Amino acid sequence: xxxxxxxxxxxxxxxxxxxxxxxxxxxxxxxxxxxxxxxxxxxxxxxxxxxxxxxxxxxxxxxxxxxxxxxxxxxxxxxxxxxxxxxxxxxxxxxxxxxxxxxxxxxxxxxxxxxxxxxxxxxxxxxxxxxxxxxxxxxxxxxxxxxxxxxxxxxxxxxxxxxxxxxxxxxxxxxxxxxxxxxxxxxxxxxxxxxxxxxxxxxxxxxxxxxxxxxxxxxxxxxxxxxxxxxxxxxxxxxxxxxxxxxxxxxxxxxxxxxxxxxxxxxxxxxx
Numbered sequence: 407x408x409x410x411x412x413x414x415x416x417x418x419x420x421x422x423x424x425x426x427x428x429x430x431x432x433x434x435x436x437x438x439x440x441x442x443x444x445x446x447x448x449x450x451x452x453x454x455x456x457x458x459x460x461x462x463x464x465x466x467x468x469x470x471x472x473x474x475x476x477x478x479x480x481x482x483x484x485x486x487x488x489x490x491x492x493x494x495x496x497x498x499x500x501x502x503x504x505x506x507x508x509x510x511x512x513x514x515x516x517x518x519x520x521x522x523x524x525x526x527x528x529x530x531x532x533x534x535x536x537x538x539x540x541x542x543x544x545x546x547x548x549x550x551x552x553x554x555x556x557x558x559x560x561x562x563x564x565x566x567x568x569x570x571x572x573x574x575x576x577x578x579x580x581x582x583x584x585x586x587x588x589x590x591x592x593x594x595x596x597x598x599x600x601x602x603x604x605x606x607x608x609x610x611x612x613x614x615x616x617x618x619x620x621x622x623x624x625x626x627x628x629x630x631x632x633x634x635x636x637x638x639x640x641x642x643x644x645x646x647x648x649x650x651x652x653x654x655x656x657x658x659x660x661x662x663x664x665x666x667x668x669x670x671x672x673x674x675x676x677x678x
Contacts, residue, residue: 437482437525440512443474443607443619454480455528483526502527514599562602567628567636572618581671584646586639649676
């Protein structure tokens, strides 16, 4: 997690939003998108239903190198929020997923307001390649576990396992489980983003909330134990009993230290 005085924690604050520009492009407006950690031109092109070459041309880029915080012009339909609208209703109206609608607007909460202009994710499909993504729903309730109903893909498992590796590589297996459980507890909490990738890549006031995202360790391959731990927590195991934060013995931040402690596992303390 992002460290403040060696602090491993998440500080709740505001959310990032994107602006939009009316721009003459056939059947779409030119909108702006703020690059997030883990993004690539390929991922962004798929999100907006366009091509990497279009993004390169629209932004006068010479290569595919991008960086978090960079603003890109993208070809996107837009929608102006009206009274009674919600992200869920808008996603259903356009036949897109709620997660993609949030991603293309850099939104991590359900809060929208009348007059707000939203980018609409692309819904185009390719005629040359067919990609199938298998989504699994974890639903398990057992001793020392919670009832989980989180949709996840294989890429989510890999991302979660890589975070566990980066945050808890030197910790015992139960500590790895606990780190993974904190991520899933946030996904299930209305105080945090509602997907594994959104929680892990969340930024608040411009700060990454997990140190491995900032320093690049998130990109290192996951260990076998971390992959095993990821699957186990996705199936309901939670040795923290619902913790939302964790920190190590170097922490001096009183805000975090004042939170009720759920459990301590080796060098990590887990709190509510």
